[in-house]
Structure formats: structure tokens, C-alpha cells
Amino acid sequence: MGKRTIVPFGPQHPVLPEPLQLRLVLEDEKVVEAIPAIGYVHRGLEKLAEEKDINQNIYVVERVCGICSFQQALAYCQGIEELMGIDVPDRAKYLRVIWAELHRLHSHHLWLGLLADAFGFESLFMQCWRNRELVMDLMEATAGSRVIISTNIIGGVRRDIDLEKQKFILNNLAKLEEELKRIEGSFLNDYTVKKRLVGVGVLTKQEAYELGCVGPMARASGIKMDLRTLGYAAYGELDFEPVVENDGDCYSRLKVRLRECYQSIDLIRQAVSKMPQGEISTPVKGFPNGEVISRVEQPRGEDVYYIKANGTKNLERLRIRTPTFANIPALVKMLQGVDFADVPMLVLTIDPCISCTER
């Protein structure tokens, strides 16, 4: 047995973009145990949601996480709509799909860039983030802001996407697809990149399921689970299959996210071509009563909202379970027995979002 040391990894660490601390117990160069400690950016948003009224809460939940703000608002609005029995107009459902997939695209591009940065491929990192700008431009053109777009309201959406903007979306997506194909080779075929990713941090299908993994992490281990197949918003009318890989290592998680970028582009194209004419929101009267669970598929995985209302303008309880929280047990498990040098890569491949985790 070698000498045991404890390394506090993070919260301010050059390779870790998130304020997560991991206490790593090392035996020589191998990690024996990892203990996560969070709480560095806890904001008490769940408590705040009890003080604000049901409409203001949309803005509260959007600030759970900037990168997936649209999906957070979507989960919340769908929950309230279910409680109040509101029928959302068809056009609004398609608009929701378009924005949700734009968010997935920009989140995945951000992650691809960070991964390239973590294995020291600076120019690839720059390329990914430049491509992400194409998506940000679409967000700005359709909603007026680049990250937190605030287009969801209870009963529908706030803005419409007219024909001219639809054309702009399709043009930019064509460009993005071309760019993606160009950088894909560097991610998938480069010898040094493969050396860092293939066979690192393997999570078997059974482990992933038992530890409650969600999102690309679960799909990379061969679990065919994607909440979009439930058919919320307009997903039920679009044609797609969950992206699944079977190796369960860092390379598989990269492949899943890369393929999901193409899937998102395809979904937006379908949504634009099938979108019906009509209203974009229904007027809402009264306040919700009862309890409900609303789930959507975020870029990082399953997002669970538990809402308890009591017929007044305030909620009794709003509980948010974000995907990173669900993936932390698996991270702890994966870190056992890996090389110390692989830790940053492993932490990155779960796509950690600590601001989500702590709310």
C-alpha cells in the first residue's frame, strides 16, 4: 500500500469551471475515494419561490441555471398548466420545442468547448465557442436576449417566430451543421484526444441505472431514456430516437453529445416545417391548487419539478431536482480507482452545473 494523501480538488481550480469541491483520497497516483462538498453558491431559490407569486416564479426558476433557463421555465410552466387544466395552443408548443432545442445546442457546444479546453486543445475550444455564437445569434434574433430568453409564460409563449426569422434560423443551422462536421473529426479521430477519453471512467449500464444517472450520462452507458419521448410540448408529433452509446466511458459521453447536436438541428427543422398557424398563448385566470410533478429533458438530463399549490397566488412548495444532482452519486463511484490525472476529464464529462445543483 502506498502513501495516502487527501487532495482538496476545487472549488477554485484552474481546470474546473464550477465551484465544486471534491476531497480526493489518493494512494500514490490512484484515487481511492472522493467526497463531494457543495454549497459554495447556494442561493435558496426554492425558498424564494414561496415568497414570489406564480408568475414571478418563472423568472426565479430561469435563474436556477442560465444555460438551460428555457427548459427550467418550461418544466415550471407545464406543471402549473397541468394543475390549472390549461390547454396550450399548438403553435406555442412548436415554438417551445424550437427554443428548447436551441438551448440544448448552445449548452452542448459550450460543453464541447470546455472539454477541448480540458484536454488542452485550445484552437478546438475556440472553434466550438465560435460555432456557439451562431446559436446565440438565433436566440437574440428571436427573443431579444442571448442567454436568459424569458419567452415562456403560463399558458403559452410570449413571442412569435415569423417567416423571416424562420428563414434566418434555417440558414444559421445549415452553417452550424457544416461547422460541426468540420470539427467532429478532431474530436472523434484524433489520436491524442482518444488517448485521453477512450476507456476512462467506465460506468456500466447496471451501475448507471442503480445510481440514478440521467441524460447523456445514462444514454452513454446504454440506457435508452429520454423524457422527450413522453411527448410533452410538441415532441410527440416529431420524429426522433434517443441517442444511445454502449461503452459508458468518456468517449461515449462525447459521442452522445455530438450526435445530440445533429438531432437538435433535425428537430428544429422538423418543428419549423410542421408549425401550424394560430394563437401563441391562452389567457389564464385564477390560481392553481393541488400538487403535481412535472418533468422535462434538459441538455444535462431529467429535470424534476414538484409543485404544491394552495389556491392562492403563492406556492406552498417548489422543489427542483436538477440533473447534475442526480449524476453526482455516479461521479463519486466513477472516481474510485482512476488516475489522478483523469479526474478533471471525468468531472467534465458529467457536464457539471453546480449552480443547478444548489439552486
Place this chain on the structure above:
Amino acid sequence: MLQNLKELQKEDLRKEVLVLKADGYRFVTATCVDLGDGRFDIIYHFDKDYQLTNIRVTIAAEEKVPSISDIYFAAVFVENEIKDLFGVEFENLLIDYEGKFMITEELESPMRKKPMVKVKKGE
């Protein structure tokens, strides 16, 4: 309005969870709700093939809940979070952060409902 909701006594919780695990259910999360009268609802959510099953256990503030973290490892962090935020104690936690998982020591169960104190102007 919650689908598949089972209301259980805390003594029966572990038995039911073991049955769910054997059935191949995935642990999603647990939610703690402060009922405002010194009682807490703890709702466990499980999922199989996109179908949610919920188990509700109601306890008094001073009661201890049996931990299910040895059945589902994923429950460790959720239970620690509830312990931090609501001050609900769990028995036999697999990893016990002793109330320092998310918050610092000086904050005492910040998510609990506290009696409102209204101060009039001029007082």
C-alpha cells in the same frame, strides 16, 4: 393529483422501498414539505419506464426517518440535503455530513417555515 401515490407509516418505508428496488425501479429524488404545523411530508419518487411511483411519509419534527441510502446509494445526497435545509434527522445515513453538506453551521434549517413577524411603521 400525484400519480401512484402511496401513503405509508415510516416503519413500512424500507420494506416498500426494497420491493420497488427488486422490481427494478430507479430512485429519482425525495422531496420534503413543511406542512406548517410541526409536521413534515417526505415524498420519495421512483421511476420505471417513465412511470413515477411516489411514497409519502408524514412525520413530526422531532421524529427520525429511517434512511434508504443503503438501499439506493443515490439517496445519500438527497437525505443530507433535506437534513441541512429542514433539520429532519435520518437514521443510519450511509455518509453523514452532519448538516454541512450545503450550508454552514450558523444557518439553522433555513427552509423551515417560521412564524411571520410583522413590524408596523414607527415601532
